[in-house]
Amino acid sequence: MSEWWTYSLSDFLMFSSRSYYRLIESYNAAIWPAHLLALVAGIIVIGAIARPRQQMQRVAALVLAAAWGWVAWAYQLERYAEINTAAPYFAAAFAVQALLLCGLAYRPRNTAPAPQRVALGMIALPIFAYPLLALVRDGGTWRQTEVFGIAPDPTVVATLGVLLAWRAPAIFWLIPVLWCLVSGATLMELKIGHAWLLPALALTAVLARVVRSKKPRDLNSTANFRS
Amino acid sequence: MPPTSPSRRHLLASMIAASSGLALSPLLAAAPPAPLLTRAIPSSGEQLPVIGLGSWITFNVGRDPQGRRETVDVMRQFFAGGGRLVDSSPMYGSAQDVIGEAVQALKPARLFSADKVWVSGGARGVAQVEASRKLWRVPRFDLLQVHNLLSWEEHLPLLLAMKREGRLRYVGITTSEGRRHAEIEKIMASQPIDFVQISYNALDRDVEQRILPLARERKIGVIVNRPFRQGDLTQALAGKPLPGWGADIGCTTWAQALLKFIVSHPAVTCAIPATSSVAHVRENLLAGTGRMPDEALRKRIAQDVERLA
Numbered sequence: 001m002s003e004w005w006t007y008s009l010s011d012f013l014m015f016s017s018r019s020y021y022r023l024i025e026s027y028n029a030a031i032w033p034a035h036l037l038a039l040v041a042g043i044i045v046i047g048a049i050a051r052p053r054q055q056m057q058r059v060a061a062l063v064l065a066a067a068w069g070w071v072a073w074a075y076q077l078e079r080y081a082e083i084n085t086a087a088p089y090f091a092a093a094f095a096v097q098a099l100l101l102c103g104l105a106y107r108p109r110n111t112a113p114a115p116q117r118v119a120l121g122m123i124a125l126p127i128f129a130y131p132l133l134a135l136v137r138d139g140g141t142w143r144q145t146e147v148f149g150i151a152p153d154p155t156v157v158a159t160l161g162v163l164l165a166w167r168a169p170a171i172f173w174l175i176p177v178l179w180c181l182v183s184g185a186t187l188m189e190l191k192i193g194h195a196w197l198l199p200a201l202a203l204t205a206v207l208a209r210v211v212r213s214k215k216p217r218d219l220n221s222t223a224n225f226r227s
Numbered sequence: 228m229p230p231t232s233p234s235r236r237h238l239l240a241s242m243i244a245a246s247s248g249l250a251l252s253p254l255l256a257a258a259p260p261a262p263l264l265t266r267a268i269p270s271s272g273e274q275l276p277v278i279g280l281g282s283w284i285t286f287n288v289g290r291d292p293q294g295r296r297e298t299v300d301v302m303r304q305f306f307a308g309g310g311r312l313v314d315s316s317p318m319y320g321s322a323q324d325v326i327g328e329a330v331q332a333l334k335p336a337r338l339f340s341a342d343k344v345w346v347s348g349g350a351r352g353v354a355q356v357e358a359s360r361k362l363w364r365v366p367r368f369d370l371l372q373v374h375n376l377l378s379w380e381e382h383l384p385l386l387l388a389m390k391r392e393g394r395l396r397y398v399g400i401t402t403s404e405g406r407r408h409a410e411i412e413k414i415m416a417s418q419p420i421d422f423v424q425i426s427y428n429a430l431d432r433d434v435e436q437r438i439l440p441l442a443r444e445r446k447i448g449v450i451v452n453r454p455f456r457q458g459d460l461t462q463a464l465a466g467k468p469l470p471g472w473g474a475d476i477g478c479t480t481w482a483q484a485l486l487k488f489i490v491s492h493p494a495v496t497c498a499i500p501a502t503s504s505v506a507h508v509r510e511n512l513l514a515g516t517g518r519m520p521d522e523a524l525r526k527r528i529a530q531d532v533e534r535l536a
Contacts, residue, residue, distance in 0.1 A: 010457065011404070014320050015287045016503070022291045082289030083320045 038149030042127035061105035068098035122161030126154030261516035263309035269446035278515035279312035281501030287320035323362035345374035349381025372399035397421035429532035448496035477517035486514035
């Protein structure tokens, strides 16, 4: 395809908001009551952040890896691919992130200070509040709720919170941040009111990470000077 | 299509009432349904209704049973109203399979199946066309087009060979949103194609300069996509009263006027508005009936749309 500059976002949107949310609705119906299990998994992740220990980090990272793997297969490949030809590529990216999170589970814990409150907020928001977005959206119903561990968007936001809390290296951030941009753009083209939310949360997490990463370096340099 | 404007809703309510036999004036009750106008395909003389049916976005409903039922209803109404040409592409997600399911259910006697080849490299084109045919559940396609000119140098010879062998009736090329018009012109001037598919509406009128005159000169049929700019145009005009000329050509809504503007161009064979609404199919088909605007009125429609949209 040439003349890429003549294409706009809308040229790549190949489904309507109605088809998109019906797909989520039928996906939810097909896997219920897995949502309850996902909620428990989400609480485990919050617990791991609230009480930072190596063992808990491992459990939380593996829980997240399982969530990304599930979303890759059950959502991206099995369902989203029905209406979006790019979904198999998204599935591959989610599978890669699942493997990265498995790797993260066995990395030594970074004990440097992290913006704990921001991180906890970013994990709690998708687990407890994100499902409610379906109820405030025009024409939305509770059957179309997007749940952590089941749907990609809340899973990705919670992951960003975890990466922030653990001050994970940039490689772990790449796919979640890209997804926030892709999904945000999709929702914007679908004219969904909360389309801004995902990119805004990604930006918040990245900024919090960058700000925090500068502070410890300053402290270290001071310490080195004294020694 | 955008949400129905008040005037559009009124028209649709009238049509629903009419179809159920309610609230008919004696005059309206006595009037037979106006026939859908047809145009000759320049290369063959075969008549084709001026309103077709697109499937971009609207028919990509995945496995959703409700979405598929609604698509069958849309296609049922389209065929019942005299429509024939249905257009799709391998690029449109599940749309081909959704159409195929409706074709299987409805068994339309006069379907004109228009699909596309959209893959890099000629060798893969053969496999894609066969896969598309199976999804459509048709013995052969009436028209195959090279989608957005992708690998057209390799696909066109393949499609033309299929036509020579009787496995295809017509060959075409497509573009949208005004892209690659210079290359489109070059192909129109040099290749024995039957159709060209382009974007054209009351605001996007570049094709009037060279492509539409060239189509007439070379006896190439013209299929018009995105007649409403994917709904943006009707949305921009929603709530704005249709000027007095609307009544002169039997239009009660902007959507009808926009379609009449397009299909009244002498080079245009048909327009392919896409919709997932049965009411909109009825409304679109009505635009292919009755009086059409002459050249002077077409200019005025374009001016008014430019001013109001």
